[in-house]
Amino acid sequence: MPTTVIVIDLIGFLLVLLGFHLAFRQEHVRRWWGILRDEQHRPGEQPPLTDDDPLRYVLRISGVMILAFGIVLSLLFTLTHSPAPSAL
Numbered sequence: 341m342p343t344t345v346i347v348i349d350l351i352g353f354l355l356v357l358l359g360f361h362l363a364f365r366q367e368h369v370r371r372w373w374g375i376l377r378d379e380q381h382r383p384g385e386q387p388p389l390t391d392d393d394p395l396r397y398v399l400r401i402s403g404v405m406i407l408a409f410g411i412v413l414s415l416l417f418t419l420t421h422s423p424a425p426s427a428l
Contacts, residue, residue: 348417355410363403366396
């Protein structure tokens with residue numbers, strides 16, 4: 341398998357992990373963003389997520405889109421560059 345396929349698969353895997361966390365681990369992502377924005381941010385200061393919060397839906401939609409893109413990128417690139425089975 342060429343090294344480009346392995347590199348693209350690793351990028352796709354990272355996109356899948358990022359998308360999963362954006363879509364389904366929103367509390368962790370918001371805490372990480374808070375830490376990255378402000379070094380003295382305490383995790384206990386984050387308000388709880390509610391269904392009325394529009395950021396919740398933005399994170400879920402963008403996370404699922406990134407997750408699907410990572411899966412499709414990895415699968416299509418790997419299947420395109422894999423050797424075809426010989427016909428008997």
